[in-house]
Amino acid sequence: MNNEINKSRITETSIGGTVYIVESMVSDTAKETAYAKVKRLIMSNTKDLEKLSETTQLLSQKDYTSAK
Numbered sequence: 001m002n003n004e005i006n007k008s009r010i011t012e013t014s015i016g017g018t019v020y021i022v023e024s025m026v027s028d029t030a031k032e033t034a035y036a037k038v039k040r041l042i043m044s045n046t047k048d049l050e051k052l053s054e055t056t057q058l059l060s061q062k063d064y065t066s067a068k
Helices: 001-009 034-066
Strands: 007-017 018-025
Touching: none
Parallel strands: none
Antiparallel strands: 007 018
């Protein structure tokens, strides 16, 4: 238990009047770094947004051509 306390870090950040308290810990069984995980999540979300944007553009073009 004492070893786990030494591996944790508490970060306190205030954004717009809200205080966020985050406790992070090191995992001996992690398969990827925090950096790699966040990068993967951002890239995955970006691809989803690109798909959504393409679909929205196609729908707006379809609406425009059908209105003629």
